[in-house]
Amino acid sequence: MARARSLELDHYVGHLIRRAEQVHTALWATHVSREITSQQFAVLNALARQxxxxxxxxxxxxxLDRSTVNHIVRRLTDQGHVTQVRDESDRRRTLLNLTPSGSRLLETLIPPAERINERLLEALPEPERATAVDILRKIACMDDTLPNEDARPAR
Structure with missing residues (x-):
């Protein structure tokens, strides 16, 4: 019986990124929140910024793709953390804002989110940390060169 070709997964970037995401998800659930995901946190943070x-x-x-954001926004709205209001100048658009509850929630999530970020970076020697973040940012920014959102697989 012929042996199938295989990859050494510990040298395969996609596999390592997935494993790193698993570590992040476990740290998030343990140290930040079991109720609010890091994607929900990202939405709250974006609304605080803009x-x-x-x-x-x-x-x-x-x-994130629009359908995922739609689902997250609906959930955060149902929980009372986000408001949705029709844009008076363009009725097709819905404008989003944090509620006072959403602002308070975000404030409580930021410190532990910062701590797990630091904990993840502690896996690297100090001189390599900024470089690692730069490399991850470059890989993440490849998304900007991929086909339009509707052609991408769901995340």
């Missing part, structure tokens, strides 16, 4: 933006702008700001 109050009154629409879902399309949020999706672009945090690199």
């Amino acid at each position: 109050p009154g933006i629409d879902q399309r702008t949020v999706a672009a700001a945090i690199s």
